[in-house]
Amino acid sequence: MDLQFFKDFDFTDFWNESSYSVRDYIEPFPDDELIASEEEELGYKLPASYIELMRLQNGGLVEKSCFPTSEENSWADDHIAITGIMGIGREKTYSICGELGSQFMIEEWGYPAIGIYICDCPSAGHDMVLLDYSNCGKDGEPEVVHIDQENDYKKIFLAKDFETFIKGLKDEDEFDGE
Numbered sequence: 739m740d741l742q743f744f745k746d747f748d749f750t751d752f753w754n755e756s757s758y759s760v761r762d763y764i765e766p767f768p769d770d771e772l773i774a775s776e777e778e779e780l781g782y783k784l785p786a787s788y789i790e791l792m793r794l795q796n797g798g799l800v801e802k803s804c805f806p807t808s809e810e811n812s813w814a815d816d817h818i819a820i821t822g823i824m825g826i827g828r829e830k831t832y833s834i835c836g837e838l839g840s841q842f843m844i845e846e847w848g849y850p851a852i853g854i855y856i857c858d859c860p861s862a863g864h865d866m867v868l869l870d871y872s873n874c875g876k877d878g879e880p881e882v883v884h885i886d887q888e889n890d891y892k893k894i895f896l897a898k899d900f901e902t903f904i905k906g907l908k909d910e911d912e913f914d915g916e
Contacts, residue, residue, distance in 0.1 A: 739794070743787040743901045752907075754799035754822075765796040765827030776826055776835050780854050783877045784826070785869065787901035788856070797825020797833060802907040805884075805896055812865060812888040817913050818896070820857040820867055832858060850891055853880055856900075864888050869900065 753759070768776075768789070777783055799822040806817050813819055824840070827833040834840050840855040843866055849855060857867035864887045869880040882903040884894040897903035 739790075741790065743790050744794070744904070747905055749794070751801050753795055754801050756799060759799040759822065762831045763797040763799060763822050763825060763833070765792075765825040765830050765833050767793055767796055768826040773826060776828075779835055780840060781876055782854055782869070782871055782880070784854070785879060785900045787899060787904075788869070789826070791823075791900075791904065792826045795825075796827065797823055797830065800907065802909050804908045804910050804913055805903065805906055806908065806913075807884070807894055807896065809894050811884060811886050811892070811894060813859065813861065814913065817908075818865070818867070818884045818894070819860050819910065820907075821860050822858060824856050824858070838863075847887065848891075849885055849887065850893075855885075861888070867896070867903075868893075 773784060773789060804817045804819050811818055822832055824832050824834045828835045831837045834854055843849045843855045844851045847863055849866060853871045854869045855866045856869055859865045866885050868883050868885050870883045871880045874880055879899055882897040882900055884896055886892045897906055
């Protein structure tokens with residue numbers, strides 16, 4: 739596959755290949771029909787960089803699980819942590835249209851309906867990472883933000899786009915000085 743977005747990114751040691759990841763996250767590679775049906779269901783156009791990554795591996799737990807922030811949040815003073823990235827699909831529990839996917843977080847947990855929730859966090863539902871379409875419309879390029887349910891759904895800007903978010907993920911050891 740010719741990469742448009744992640745040409746210079748080394749995915750060595752990026753994904754966690756545990757049985758939990760396989761069981762609850764990793765979906766088969768998405769085809770155009772599935773992508774179109776999920777975009778229709780969710781009401782937003784998925785970013786091309788997200789689709790490209792999901793065609794390399796469609797969801798999963800990650801080894802590089804922390805993203806630096808300039809604002810404190812319910813997780814830490816200087817970063818957020820994710821558990822995994824939700825894939826495109828409906829079969830796995832942690833897929834964007836799965837049992838505990840984006841719509842579930844909006845309908846059952848009261849998260850703001852301003853985009854697609856793509857990453858769960860170690861807090862078991864108390865914070866999420868969102869593709870935020872607030873500034874770009876449903877067909878635009880969404881920003882990536884952290885939504886902190888424990889802090890009245892406070893929104894913290896993380897990255898201008900999904901590719902920048904993925905490339906900015908760091909190993910948790912880089913934040914161990916706390």
